[in-house]
Amino acid sequence: MPKESRSGEPNHIQRFGAPVTEKLDARRRRSPDFAAEIEALHVLTRALNVSDTEMLQTLVDIALKLCNAGSAGISLRERNARQPQTFRWVALAGQCAGLVGHLLQSDDSPAAVTLELGSPQLFAFPKRQFDCLAIVTPEVTEELVVPVPGTPEPWGALWVMAHDEHLHFDSEHRRILTSLANFTCAALTIKQAKADAEARAEDAEAARNALSAVEAHQVDFIATLGHELRNPLAPIDTALAAAQKLAAGNAAVLSALAVANRQVRQLKRLVSDLLDTSRIRHGKLSVRPAIGLLGDIVKDAMAAVTEEAERRQQQLHVTLPAYPVTVFADAARLTQVVSNLLSNAVKYTPTGGEITLRVDAPDPGTIPEDDSTLREAIITLRDNGMGIAPDVLPHIFDMFAQSPSARTRAQGGLGVGLSVVRYLVNAHRGEIAVRSEGEGTGTEVTVRLPIVCRTQLEHAAATTHGISPAxxxxxxxxxxxxxxxxxxxxxxxxxxxxxxxxxxxxxxxxxxxxxxxxxxxxxxxxxxxxxxxxxxxxxxxxxxxxxxxxxxxxxxxxxxxxxxxxxxxxxxxxxxxxxxxxxxxxxxx
Known part of the structure; x- marks a missing residue:
């Protein structure tokens, strides 16, 4: 709890002057750039698997970019120092980048004031108030500082500086920085938990329990991120749908909206993949089998990728049995499996490439009436795309697994899609296998599912969403x-x-x-x-x-x-x- 002076103000305010935080809400708020934030999430998720130094540097690089600042940094408490309010600049970007490792020996710093006040603070010309900033050049016109929360005490602070009198921070910058500070807290907590678990490696059972808790914390945090990202995606998605209705007949506008729709679908898929990992962890990603037609499932999956394949001028060939194949499966989840595999094939096959999907299954009419045993359907997907390196192939189904070449692609994904696919295939009591002779040789995926049953259905007629006004x-x-x-x-x-x-x-x-x-x-x-x-x-x-x-x-x-x-x-x-x-x-x- 902050120590109050006799006047009721924290000690730092009396010594160094009050921040000008109220200006954040008084200024005109800039428009959020949700696409940039989604891409930042993509980068930050990967940073969880690198060293502390790289992860923190990634965070400040993103803070610098999203806030359009002159400098950015993370000040962490020196927890073993004799002075409790000693901070070290552990990661810096921008014009302060050369000061990494600088130790602030006293508590006369913006970070100390911010932590004492317990909320984000804005400082005008902070070098005039804090001697510890004397080494910073050029002049600092504004500094926005937010606490990095932690238990039992905050880890430190995340901050951005402006060196241009025309650059002013607003409430949108505060929102972005607060979100990044919360990520910093979660990442540092995960890293600390992993370090603690490794330190207790002599007790194998205790180490396993600690690592399990870390994994749960990581998955829950990713689910929370997915939830937060759904908020901006919801109005964007529905606004685009409304705009398409309003722009009917205007080819130029509809063409521009189609581009936006493709990007929103990509963002929605990234978020959905993140949320599915949480559903798996909580045992909520279940399958609800029902009688349906395998051909309808495959056609629905094809519809999700056909437009993108055509845009890339790829040849997409599909071979289905000549007879209707009735299956007992969760149609929605099986469609997700096939569309995910097709999407990967489209994504990692070059322009003009070839993708083939073949479905082999017995004719339900040949199954004896008194035989309730489910027969096997085999889905084989081949492409002549980038292929998979031998050292990556054994880990292809691991969470967040990707080859180095895949990471360089603009639409490389998060590396969780195949993990979800394997879970859904296993939930249908099936098997999935991936083959590739190496990079540049293409990929073959085989899915075997015991889902074919005797019951015969007719193909469903096209449906509409027409409903009475409400x-x-x-x-x-x-x-x-x-x-x-x-x-x-x-x-x-x-x-x-x-x-x-x-x-x-x-x-x-x-x-x-x-x-x-x-x-x-x-x-x-x-x-x-x-x-x-x-x-x-x-x-x-x-x-x-x-x-x-x-x-x-x-x-x-x-x-x-x-x-x-x-x-x-x-x-x-x-x-x-x-x-x-x-x-x-x-x-x-």
Whole structure:
């Protein structure tokens, strides 16, 4: 707890003058660059597997770039030093880069003031207040400092400096820096936990338990990142869908929107892969088999990659059995398996390359009526792309595994997709194998699944998402997300009301009786669960279908979900298909 002076102000403020932090919110906030932040996440995730020095340097390089600063750095406490407020500049970027390792012997530093105040602080011309900055050149016009949290005490501080009087930091820079500081905390905690586990290596059981806890912390942290990234992706995705409806007939605009859509799909896939790793860890990534047609599953997977393959002028050949093949499998998860493998083939095959997909399966009509044994379907995918090096091939299914050549590609992914694919194949009691003669020789993937059954079905007819107009209440503290989704639903003919807080939603339902309410669970103040309970108590909402929205994978499959007052749960951002399914469940009105 900060030590207060007699006047009620922390000691540092009386000695060095108060920061000018209030200016952050007074200044015009710059527009967020979510694409740059997604790419930063990509880089930071990889940095978890390198040394502390490289990982911290990656962090400050990203802080420098995202904040457009002149200098950036991390000040960590010297935990073994005699003076508790001694800091060392462990990683620097920009014009201060040559000062790495500089030790601040006293507590007269921006980091000390920031930690004592316990929140991000902005300092104007800090060299005039702190003697420890005298070695910094050129002049520092502003310094934004945020604490790096930790237990039992903060690790230190992350900061950016401006050396140009025309550069001013704002609340958007504070948000970015705070997010990076939280990542720094998690990364340092993971590194410390691993170091502690290795130090206790003599006790093998204790070491295994510690490493397991580290892995759980890492997966949970990645899931949290995925949740946070869904917030900006949701309004972007729905706004693009609305823009496409509004731009119907304008070829130039639709062409530009198509480019944006491809990039958003790539970002959504990265986030979905991250969330699936969390679902696996929590045992929530399950399969729900049902009777279906293998041909429909493959065609759905093909639809997800055909546009990209055509853009790359690749030859995509598919061979299916001449007869309908009935399977007992989770169609959605099996589509995910095939589309992921196809996407990898498209991604790592050069322009003009060739990709072949072959499905071999017995004719269900030849299976005796009294034989319930599931027969095997074999899916073989070959490409003449970049191939896989022999030393990488044994680890291809490991989490975050990638070859060095794959890391250099702009769309290299996070290296978690094949890990999820193997999990889903195993969940279907199947096997997957990957073969390659080396880099530049192409790749062959074989998936064997015991899913073919006798039951015969006709191919499903094309469906539409046409649904009757409904009264919809959107409740989310993210204004951009609700605005974009409201526009899209309104264009489809629904009557939509929006609220950013639970109290605002309760006020709206006094005069508006929604058929369905989409409610964000994690709102400040009154959260989604409390709002759902209060809506249930109102007679005008007795028939309202309450749908919870959450970015966390495990929240949507919680066995106690029915006790929360919601009729169902959806992951943010909800797809149009998910919303259509929920709306179709409404009674005719």
């Amino acid at each position: 009264r919809i209440l959107l409740v989310d503290d993210n204004a951009d997300a609700t605005e974009a989704l409201a526009m899209l639903l309104t264009l489809d003919g629904h009557e939509v009301k929006r609220a950013q807080t639970g109290l605002e939603a309760l006020s709206i339902v006094e005069s508006f009786m929604p058929d369905i309410a989409l409610i964000d669970i994690n709102m400040p103040g009154m959260d989604g669960h409390e709002l759902a309970r209060l809506l249930r108590e109102r007679e005008q909402c007795s028939s309202t279908r309450l749908v919870a929205l959450s970015g966390y994978a495990w929240a949507t499959s919680d066995p106690a979900a029915g006790e929360s007052g919601f009729d169902c749960h959806l992951i943010k951002p909800p797809s149009l298909e998910d919303l259509a399914d929920v709306l179709r469940g409404l009674p005719d009105h």
